[in-house]
Amino acid sequence: AQTVTQSQPEMSVQEAETVTLSCTYDTSESDYYLFWYKQPPSRQMILVIRQEAYKQQNATENRFSVNFQKAAKSFSLKISDSQLGDAAMYFCAYRSSSIYNQGGKLIFGQGTELSVKP
Amino acid sequence: NAGVTQTPKFQVLKTGQSMTLQCAQDMNHEYMSWYRQDPGMGLRLIHYSVGAGITDQGEVPNGYNVSRSTTEDFPLRLLSAAPSQTSVYFCASSSREGYNEQFFGPGTRLTVL
Numbered sequence: 001a002q003t004v005t006q007s008q009p010e011m012s013v014q015e016a017e018t019v020t021l022s023c024t025y026d027t028s029e030s031d032y033y034l035f036w037y038k039q040p041p042s043r044q045m046i047l048v049i050r051q052e053a054y055k056q057q058n059a060t061e062n063r064f065s066v067n068f069q070k071a072a073k074s075f076s077l078k079i080s081d082s083q084l085g086d087a088a089m090y091f092c093a094y095r096s097s098s099i100y101n102q103g104g105k106l107i108f109g110q111g112t113e114l115s116v117k118p
Numbered sequence: 119n120a121g122v123t124q125t126p127k128f129q130v131l132k133t134g135q136s137m138t139l140q141c142a143q144d145m146n147h148e149y150m151s152w153y154r155q156d157p158g159m160g161l162r163l164i165h166y167s168v169g170a171g172i173t174d175q176g177e178v179p180n181g182y183n184v185s186r187s188t189t190e191d192f193p194l195r196l197l198s199a200a201p202s203q204t205s206v207y208f209c210a211s212s213s214r215e216g217y218n219e220q221f222f223g224p225g226t227r228l229t230v231l
Contacts (some may be wrong), residue, residue, distance in 0.1 A: 009158075035219075045208065045222035078153030091160055095220075104149055104212060105176060106220055 002027040004094050006109035014117050020067075021077045021112045023092030031097040034068065034075045035106070039065040048090070051075065053097075074083045079114075087116045120144050124209050124223035131199040131230045139194040139226050141209030149212045150192040151220070154178065156207040161208060167192055199230045 022104040036048040053057045059071035067076045125140045153161040163176030167186040183195040212220040
């Protein structure tokens with residue numbers, strides 16, 4: 001079974017600085033997808049960025065980028081030029097490429113609470 | 119396009135009561151799922167459906183029932199509420215392709231006394 005681990009329950013960053021959130025996962029599959037979701041106090045789950053395992057190039061979305069290390073099973077999220085609106089809970093998630101794996105379920109890490117100091 | 123909608127947003131139940139959490143999506147997605155979110159545990163899959171008439175269990179199905187009579191709707195039933203079911207519940211939908219985003223509803227905060 002696949003597992004996702006986020007070892008940092010809380011992180012803090014100064015506004016305009018850069019912060020990296022860690023995520024490791026365990027799987028025996030070779031093809032899969034990885035996601036970072038943001039959950040602000042409103043509770044809404046918002047997709048931040050996604051990565052396909054077969055792509056070596058790290059995904060980027062504006063100020064958000066990932067460092068995907070497939071061999072090490074590591075998928076960290078880097079937030080550059082942090083803004084007050086980035087304060088939220090961040091979840092790392094894994095999804096199998098097999099459509100027969102429980103309806104494409106997402107396996108979530110425990111979450112990292114990010115605070116941004118002005 | 120409303121996306122994924124859930125009702126109610128908040129609910130308080132007494133132990134032993136039953137209720138249904140409603141979920142609907144207007145994106146014609148095949149896949150729909152129910153997750154529960156508990157502190158320090160992320161989100162865990164309760165039940166899922168890969169199409170109308172097809173449902174199956176996830177990681178934590180005990181105490182919950184689902185049905186999927188239409189593509190749009192995927193209600194979650196609590197048969198006899200227990201305090202251990204106090205949680206935040208999310209409904210999600212996606213198309214079949216694994217790369218595609220799962221869209222989440224706004225969540226339901228349920229408290230069982």
